Amino acid sequence: MRAKSGDIPGAIADLNVIRKRAGAKEYTLDENLEEAIALERDKELFLEGICTRYFDIARNRAFREKLRGKFKTLSDQDVKDGALFFPISFxxxxxxxxxxxxIYWKRNGFAI
Known part of the structure; x- marks a missing residue:
C-alpha cells in the first residue's frame, strides 16, 4: 500500500482513480487519507462477498480506536438475566x- 510506504502522492493518485471511476469527488487534504482509503476499499469489496473490514482493523491494530463505544458492556447481572442469548422471536x-x-431482553424492549 503506497500510503503505508510513505508514497502519499501515489496513494492519493490511486485513490482518485478509483473515485473518478465511481463518479465521486476527488480526495482533498481535508480528509484523513488512511480513513479515505479504508472507506473506498470497503465500497469496492462490499458486494464481492469479501468482508475485509474486520481483518483490516485487526491488521492495523485499530480495535480500540474503531470499536470504542460501539458495543454495550454487560454486567454480571445482565449475563445472569440472559444477555448472552438471542431474544426469543415473536x-x-x-x-x-x-x-x-x-429477563434481559424484556428489560431492553423485546417484550411481547
Missing amino acids: DAFQNNTKMTQN
Missing part, C-alpha cells in the same frame, strides 16, 4: 403462549 410466542421473554 413467532415463537405465537406458537407457545405460555412462554415468556428472558
